[in-house]
Amino acid sequence: MDMSELPLPAAQAYRTLEVRGIRAGSRLAGQDCVAEEVPVALEFNGISHAVMMATPADLEDFAYGFSLTEGIVDSASQIHDCEWSSSVQGYTVQLTIAALCFARLKEKRRNLTGRTGCGLCGTESLTQAVRHPAPLQLAQSFDAGAVSKALAIMRTRQLLLAVTGATHAAAWCTADGDVELIREDVGRHNALDKLVGALIRSGRSAGTGFVTITSRASYEMVQKTAAVGVGLLAAVSGVTGLAVDVAQSAGLTLLGFARGDDVSIYSHPERFKLDTQ
CATH class of the missing domain: 3.40.140.10 (Cytidine Deaminase, domain 2)
Incomplete structure (x- = not known):
């Protein structure tokens, strides 16, 4: 398939710039598109939890996926609301999650208070460094x-x-x-x-x-x-x-x-x- 025939992605995901250079031994001058990389802050029940560098597209999907894969929620049903906004500093995604999940998140944050930075954010010991998912029970091949x-x-x-x-x-x-x-x-x-x-x-x-x-x-x-x-x-x-x-x-x-x-x-x-x- 000719890539030039593809529809353009979301406008906020990239920008167009004037560039100069050399391609195939010849001088180049024209426009080029670069992917955006911006701070995306994730807030849970009004409390800021993490700031990730990401492409500002599909932010609701990002917030849902991050919440599940990081163990903040156990299922999509525990996310009651999700909204995002932008500013000159970046993007903020505000999620409202179930009270039980929020209590669990607050307890984790409380245990980390006062600790110095580490290579694995959100861990307090080597035993917490690697999370092993529950064994899958699937018959699909x-x-x-x-x-x-x-x-x-x-x-x-x-x-x-x-x-x-x-x-x-x-x-x-x-x-x-x-x-x-x-x-x-x-x-x-x-x-x-x-x-x-x-x-x-x-x-x-x-x-x-x-x-x-x-x-x-x-x-x-x-x-x-x-x-x-x-x-x-x-x-x-x-x-x-x-x-x-x-x-x-x-x-x-x-x-x-x-x-x-x-x-x-x-x-x-x-x-x-x-x-x-």
């Missing part, structure tokens, strides 16, 4: 051809990448390999959180499909995928050792280097059917 099909379709659906060349994507795909939901962001974690948010808000049965991502699969990407009940994660790039460990314990099939018909299976191969000639 997937064909290699479906994953190849989904990755090919996903590339044609990356509108912001087509315009800027600077974003990651995450997609939820049916068992047949059709891409039903896709989200993009300058950050790979943000793209997946946006996808998770879109998925839980859509009411789809997450376990009937799989997730593809354009980045490597680190521990956090596995944790976020398993948290929403998806049983297979396919990454275009490589995986980390901790990602494999968490995927194995969570019952998630982890694929890396999924490009064309090539794929490496790192955990639970029983859920993935390789095409044989």
Whole structure:
């Protein structure tokens, strides 16, 4: 598909600039599009919790997905309201969550008061550094051809990448390999959180499909995928050792280097059917 034929992404997700340079040995002067990266503050019941650098599109999906994958809520039903606003400083997303969830969040914040900064925000000990999702109980299996099909379709659906060349994507795909939901962001974690948010808000049965991502699969990407009940994660790039460990314990099939018909299976191969000639 000719990328020039794609519709433009949301206007706030990128800007157009005058640029000069060299391309293919010739001087270049003209316009270029760059992806936006701005502070996005997440507030829960009026209390600021986190500020993330993200692309300012699909912010409601981002807030829902972040809330679920970070364990702030257990389901979309515990989010009662979600609104966002913009200012010269950035964007603010205000969520109203269930009282039980807010009490849990406040207790976590209270335990962290007075502590110095650490490499893993929100943790107070090594035992809290890695969150292991509950083991998935899924019978769904997937064909290699479906994953190849989904990755090919996903590339044609990356509108912001087509315009800027600077974003990651995450997609939820049916068992047949059709891409039903896709989200993009300058950050790979943000793209997946946006996808998770879109998925839980859509009411789809997450376990009937799989997730593809354009980045490597680190521990956090596995944790976020398993948290929403998806049983297979396919990454275009490589995986980390901790990602494999968490995927194995969570019952998630982890694929890396999924490009064309090539794929490496790192955990639970029983859920993935390789095409044989």
